[in-house]
Amino acid sequence: MNWFSRGVRNAFRNLTRTFALIIILGLSIGLSLSMLIAHQAVSQKISNVKSSVYNTISIFPAGIRGFAGGGTPLTMSQLKPIASLSHVIKLDESLSDRMTSSDTSLQSAVSAGKLGRRFAANGFGGFGGGANFNFKPPVTVNGTTNPEDLRSSAATTGGGNFTLVSGQVFNGNANNNVALIGTKLAAKNNLKVGSTFTAYNTTITVVGIFTSGNTFGDNQVIMPLETLQRISGETGDVTSASAYVDSVTNLNSVTNEIKKQLGSSADITNSQQQAQNTVSSLEGIQTVSLYSLIGAVIAGGVIILMTMVMIVRERRREIGVIKAIGSSNLRVAMQFMAEAVTLTIVAAIVGIIIGALASNPITNMLVSNSSNSRTRALGGSSPGPRHFSTVGGLGFFHRNFSSIHSTVGFSIIGYGLVAAILIALIGSAVASYFIAKVRPAEVMRVE
Amino acid sequence: MVTAVNGVSFSIPDGQFVSIIGQSGSGKTSLLSMLGALDQPTSGLIEIDGQDITKLRGQELNHYRAQTVGFVFQSYNLVPNLTAIENVMLPMEFINKSKPERIERAKQLLSEVGLSEDQMHRKPGKLSGGQQQRVAIARALANKPKYILADEPTGNLDSETGKLIFDLLHHLAKMENTTIITVTHDLSIAGKTDRSFRLKDGKITKPKGK
Numbered sequence: 001m002n003w004f005s006r007g008v009r010n011a012f013r014n015l016t017r018t019f020a021l022i023i024i025l026g027l028s029i030g031l032s033l034s035m036l037i038a039h040q041a042v043s044q045k046i047s048n049v050k051s052s053v054y055n056t057i058s059i060f061p062a063g064i065r066g067f068a069g070g071g072t073p074l075t076m077s078q079l080k081p082i083a084s085l086s087h088v089i090k091l092d093e094s095l096s097d098r099m100t101s102s103d104t105s106l107q108s109a110v111s112a113g114k115l116g117r118r119f120a121a122n123g124f125g126g127f128g129g130g131a132n133f134n135f136k137p138p139v140t141v142n143g144t145t146n147p148e149d150l151r152s153s154a155a156t157t158g159g160g161n162f163t164l165v166s167g168q169v170f171n172g173n174a175n176n177n178v179a180l181i182g183t184k185l186a187a188k189n190n191l192k193v194g195s196t197f198t199a200y201n202t203t204i205t206v207v208g209i210f211t212s213g214n215t216f217g218d219n220q221v222i223m224p225l226e227t228l229q230r231i232s233g234e235t236g237d238v239t240s241a242s243a244y245v246d247s248v249t250n251l252n253s254v255t256n257e258i259k260k261q262l263g264s265s266a267d268i269t270n271s272q273q274q275a276q277n278t279v280s281s282l283e284g285i286q287t288v289s290l291y292s293l294i295g296a297v298i299a300g301g302v303i304i305l306m307t308m309v310m311i312v313r314e315r316r317r318e319i320g321v322i323k324a325i326g327s328s329n330l331r332v333a334m335q336f337m338a339e340a341v342t343l344t345i346v347a348a349i350v351g352i353i354i355g356a357l358a359s360n361p362i363t364n365m366l367v368s369n370s371s372n373s374r375t376r377a378l379g380g381s382s383p384g385p386r387h388f389s390t391v392g393g394l395g396f397f398h399r400n401f402s403s404i405h406s407t408v409g410f411s412i413i414g415y416g417l418v419a420a421i422l423i424a425l426i427g428s429a430v431a432s433y434f435i436a437k438v439r440p441a442e443v444m445r446v447e
Numbered sequence: 448m449v450t451a452v453n454g455v456s457f458s459i460p461d462g463q464f465v466s467i468i469g470q471s472g473s474g475k476t477s478l479l480s481m482l483g484a485l486d487q488p489t490s491g492l493i494e495i496d497g498q499d500i501t502k503l504r505g506q507e508l509n510h511y512r513a514q515t516v517g518f519v520f521q522s523y524n525l526v527p528n529l530t531a532i533e534n535v536m537l538p539m540e541f542i543n544k545s546k547p548e549r550i551e552r553a554k555q556l557l558s559e560v561g562l563s564e565d566q567m568h569r570k571p572g573k574l575s576g577g578q579q580q581r582v583a584i585a586r587a588l589a590n591k592p593k594y595i596l597a598d599e600p601t602g603n604l605d606s607e608t609g610k611l612i613f614d615l616l617h618h619l620a621k622m623e624n625t626t627i628i629t630v631t632h633d634l635s636i637a638g639k640t641d642r643s644f645r646l647k648d649g650k651i652t653k654p655k656g657k
Contacts, residue, residue: 002540006529013528321524324485325586326513326541328506440512441486443524 003331007338011346021307022347028300029344029351029423030358033416035293037359038366042286046279055248056271057255059241062264067098073237074266082243082258087250092146092172093241095228098138099221105198108137109184109219139185141199141221143228145172147180149242167193167208175226180208182218199223200231248272285366297419300344304427308340312434317443324440333432340428341421348420352413452478452488453649459642461593464620464627466637469646475630476598478646482628483516483596484508495594513541517587517625519616521599523579525571531557531582532567538589556585559622560615577608584616588623595620597629601636613639 012018059079063071076093083091099106110116112135147169148162170178179199181191186209191197195206199221211218229235245254255270262268312319322332452474459465469475480486481493484500492499495515503511517538518524525534535553544552557567560581571579580600587595600616601609613636620627629640637643644651 010528317524318526321520321526322537324483324512324518324524325538326509326590328509328541331541439486441480443485443518443520 003335004338007335008342010335010339011342018343021303021343022350025300025303025344025347026350026354028296028303029348029416029420030354031351032293032296032300032419033351033355034359034362035289035296036415037355038363039286039289039293041363042282042289046282046286049279049282055245055251057243057245057251057258058269058271059243059258059262060267061239062267064239064267067096072265073234073239074241074262075236076238077236078262078265079238079241081261082241085243085254085257085261087246087254088243089246090146090244091241092144092149092244093225093238094142094144094146095225095232095234095237096140096142096239097228097232097234099141099199100138101136103200104139104141106139106181106185106189106221108139109182109188110137110215112137139219139221141179141223141228141232143223143225143232145225147172147222147224161213163211163213165209165211167206170207170224172224173226174224175230176224177202177204177227177231178207178224179204180210180222181206182220183209183211184215184218185220200233202231204231288366297423300419301423301426304340304344304423305430307343308336308427308431309434311339312336312431312438316438319435319438320440320443323438324443329432329436332435333428336431336435337425337428340424340431344420344424344427345417348416351420352416355416452481452646455646455649455651457644457651459626459628461626462620462624463641464617465629465642465644466640467628467630467644467646468632468634468637470632473646474649475632475646477649479596479598479628479630482594483518484511485518509541513538514590515593517590517592517595519580519583519587519595519597519600519629521602523571523576523583523603525579525582525586527571530568530570531562531574531578531585534571534582535585535589538586542590552589553585556588557582559619560585576604577612580604580608580612581615584612584619588619588625591623591625593626595625595627597627599631600629601631601633609633609636 059074059082061071061074063069073095079091079093082088101107116137117135164180165183167180169180170176179197186192186206189197191206191209193206193208196203197206198204204221204223210222212220225238229237243254243258245251251270251272255268258266259268319332323329455478467475467478477486481488482495484503487501492501494500500511525531526537529537532550532553535556536549539549539552554567562578562581562585566574566578571582574582580603584600587597595616597616601612604612616627616629617639619625629636631637646652
């Protein structure tokens with residue numbers, strides 16, 4: 001038996017105390033890991049949010065969002081110089097319209113319902129109007145240069161992620177009489193790839209069927225921008241555009257340049273503020289989890305430190321004996337280090353199990369609490385529909401919050417074990433100081 | 448400041464069994480602590496075989512404690528979490544003896560002090576006082592030290608067991624050719640040693656030889 005095996009064995013010398021210590025330390029390590037996992041999950045989410053929305057500038061005709069408000073459409077010639085601004089890497093333009101039964105052969109897959117009748121009664125003015133019982137919901141058509149980005153259109157804002165179910169995606173810069181249609185609209189009108197329908201007295205061929213993951217998005221038609229402009233007689237008109245900037249750092253300068261170019265004809269917003277609203281709550285969680293992580297690690301260190309100091313004090317006589325019969329301070333200290341490391345590794349195993357079980361609930365609880373308070377702050381609890389569905393708005397906020405998932409990987413387990421060993425070494429370092437102070441002559445005292 | 452030991456000088460031939468007697472507070476234990484390099488004098492020097500042990504530091508000091516002297520304490524001072532054989536093996540670890548050597552030597556010593564095979568694998572808590580002191584003696588002899596320093600080795604034992612332990616120490620000292628210096632206030636034990644010193648107020652007052 002050497003110093004190491006003596007240390008390992010001593011860890012289980014007093015089983016009651018060892019059990020209690022392992023549970024307390026395990027909870028501390030488990031909390032540390034949960035906070036680390038939460039911190040990593042939230043950091044990853046913040047990074048995703050920043051990379052996905054931070055570099056977008058939304059351009060709308062002044063006074064309009066989606067199908068609410070009013071004003072004059074922008075034109076492609078107005079927007080053309082924007083595409084060549086420095087730091088603008090792409091410009092997506094779209095024209096949205098709503099086709100009634102006189103415009104198209106398609107029937108909406110969504111029934112009017114109470115909400116549709118109310119909106120129709122007063123020109124989509126909201127709950128103030130009466131009910132129009134003859135109202136049939138129109139079919140939204142979106143002409144776009146980027147058919148796969150459902151965010152690029154005011155009409156499809158919040159429309160989820162584009163997934164092609166069958167067929168193919170058309171070229172956004174083409175001018176063919178082709179369309180992609182949502183799955184629900186296709187089902188309602190018995191359309192397949194290759195089927196045709198009429199829009200603005202023009203026969204349109206279905207080249208693909210897509211899903212966006214929600215009913216609104218799946219009840220739409222997507223066409224090439226120029227096709228929709230041509231068949232609807234709105235040549236050159238654009239109802240929304242998205243400019244993508246190469247870096248977040250250039251976002252505000254490019255936004256200002258676009259504002260300068262378009263003047264009062266357009267409402268221009270960038271995603272920085274919207275994303276910041278979302279990210280600020282996530283950053284709050286990130287900070288809480290970081291401080292909790294530091295606190296839990298310190299607590300773990302203090303627990304093992306105090307325990308080791310207590311053990312050393314208890315075993316002063318034994319330490320004195322071992323030194324009296326020829327052991328060096330270092331060898332005794334290493335024995336106690338082995339004991340501390342054994343205790344913390346067992347506690348780390350318990351902590352990893354606790355962390356694995358608790359990380360998701362803790363992350364969700366932190367996110368849920370923050371999300372609720374954020375929603376209240378944004379007025380999200382007030383009932384009723386919202387006509388202004390801005391890019392990166394409240395829905396975006398909820399989407400980001402609801403999709404945070406923490407996972408326990410080998411790296412986390414590795415961190416846990418490394419942290420445990422560090423805690424043990426820090427804890428036993430102070431104990432080693434006390435060991436060095438024990439005078440072997442103390443064993444001569446008779447108790 | 449209390450001067451526990453002052454100007455003490457004595458010489459002992461190798462292999463002798465020597466006792467130091469004196470009243471409580473006479474400096475017996477302090478003398479033994481310093482002979483064993485467990486304590487440092489505030490001033491002066493302690494020469495053993497011409498070497499000033501107060502100047503020993505680090506490895507030299509550990510080596511002195513491990514190999515030159517062996518301690519037998521009044522309250523045995525066995526490591527409670529180790530078995531009897533592990534307690535005896537412990538000092539051999541500090542001079543880097545191999546494990547098989549340690550086991551063989553520990554078994555041999557424990558047999559010599561009268562422990563059965565079963566008792567060798569018991570922890571101190573499962574042994575009687577006399578058996579614990581036997582283990583302590585075996586531990587003191589483990590590294591074949593030149594000197595065994597015994598501090599009231601029979602102090603916690605009944606007279607019968609104390610006598611047996613004393614005889615055992617005597618026998619082993621002869622067998623292993625080890626010099627034993629024992630501190631005691633039991634005059635009957637002191638009377639049986641080869642030589643006896645009386646310590647009073649930190650000074651040797653009555654060397655007595657047989």
